[in-house]
Amino acid sequence: MKQKLMFLAIAAIGFASCNGGFKKGEGGLLYNIHTSKGGTHIKDGDFVSVNMIVKTDGDSVLSNTYDMGHPIIIMPMPKPQAKGDIYAGLELLGEGDSATFKVATDSLFKGGQQRPPGLKGKFLIFQVNVNKVLAKGALTEQVFHGRVTDYIKSLTDGMKALEPGKIKKYIADHNLKVTTTKSGLNYVITTPGTGATPAVGDTAVVNYTGRLPSGKIFETSVKEVAIKEKQPMEPGRQYAPIRIPVGEGKVIPGWDEGLQLMNKGSKITLVIPSDIAYKDQGVGPIGPFTPIVFEMEMIDIVHPNPNAPKPAMPQMMAPPTTK
Numbered sequence: 001m002k003q004k005l006m007f008l009a010i011a012a013i014g015f016a017s018c019n020g021g022f023k024k025g026e027g028g029l030l031y032n033i034h035t036s037k038g039g040t041h042i043k044d045g046d047f048v049s050v051n052m053i054v055k056t057d058g059d060s061v062l063s064n065t066y067d068m069g070h071p072i073i074i075m076p077m078p079k080p081q082a083k084g085d086i087y088a089g090l091e092l093l094g095e096g097d098s099a100t101f102k103v104a105t106d107s108l109f110k111g112g113q114q115r116p117p118g119l120k121g122k123f124l125i126f127q128v129n130v131n132k133v134l135a136k137g138a139l140t141e142q143v144f145h146g147r148v149t150d151y152i153k154s155l156t157d158g159m160k161a162l163e164p165g166k167i168k169k170y171i172a173d174h175n176l177k178v179t180t181t182k183s184g185l186n187y188v189i190t191t192p193g194t195g196a197t198p199a200v201g202d203t204a205v206v207n208y209t210g211r212l213p214s215g216k217i218f219e220t221s222v223k224e225v226a227i228k229e230k231q232p233m234e235p236g237r238q239y240a241p242i243r244i245p246v247g248e249g250k251v252i253p254g255w256d257e258g259l260q261l262m263n264k265g266s267k268i269t270l271v272i273p274s275d276i277a278y279k280d281q282g283v284g285p286i287g288p289f290t291p292i293v294f295e296m297e298m299i300d301i302v303h304p305n306p307n308a309p310k311p312a313m314p315q316m317m318a319p320p321t322t323k
Contacts, residue, residue: 022100022102029088036093039095039097044078047133047147048073049133050128050130051071053066056125057125060121093130095133098128102124166290166291167213187258189261189266190267197260197263199246202303202304204302206299208221208222208294210292218292254272254294258296265298268295268296271291272293
């Protein structure tokens with residue numbers, strides 16, 4: 001079946017000693033259960049939908065599904081890979097339960113795995129809320145997958161219904177005086193530029209920052225913005241303007257349209273509905289039916305060189321001869 005939400009892939013990890021408020025389970029598992037509805041606990045093979053905040057013990061947030069606007073899906077729930085790992089922790093919970101797990105950071109990077117630069121602190125803290133559990137049990141694959149499909153459809157239908165409100169709220173909260181095009185693109189030019197706008201076939205050189213409706217950054221080409229807003233720095237990433245062929249479908253439709261509204265030196269804010277972004281699929285932290293926001297600056301417009309040599313045409317095969 002086609003999954004429309006982000007999947008959770010967490011390596012098997014062991015938990016270390018903790019401080020106040022946490023209980024120690026089998027294999028050194030550290031946990032603090034905040035809410036227990038008393039229902040059936042999660043078992044391997046089940047479908048699980050969770051909201052989760054992951055942060056360091058210095059309160060630096062690494063990921064937050066509430067910011068992303070959609071939960072994490074685990075399917076199928078795997079068996080614990082070792083005593084006291086994260087899956088063993090989740091098996092202490094059922095639908096509607098919430099808990100905090102504390103993970104020794106060093107335990108995540110064994111067997112030659114390198115600790116990412118910039119990841120500080122002794123612990124990673126997982127704050128988990130279990131939204132939904134669909135038990136596999138003795139159900140046939142057809143029945144089980146049917147129930148999963150129905151649940152995911154209900155999630156995405158709910159996200160679709162909420163999208164117009166998210167767009168209006170972002171515009172209102174940030175006091176944007178937008179113009180809306182026929183496609184639904186909302187834009188405001190925050191800094192005028194000079195000269196003509198790019199034509200199809202030109203190359204736009206732009207800096208950009210992408211945000212979720214929560215305002216959380218998911219991508220930027222500007223190092224200073226990444227540092228200021230505590231965006232995790234990608235190892236080896238070169239922060240610099242990117243070059244985009246205009247009007248050639250190399251980017252989402254909302255970008256293609258927005259670039260043609262800019263001239264050199266201009267800055268623009270685009271509030272892009274999912275219909276001209278990532279639609280009902282989403283990608284990475286961007287969920288299905290999720291509007292996205294881009295703040296962009298046109299650094300330069302490069303026109304094609306009319307004197308550049310034309311690419312050689314491929315030679316056609318000679319037609320067969322008759323005898």
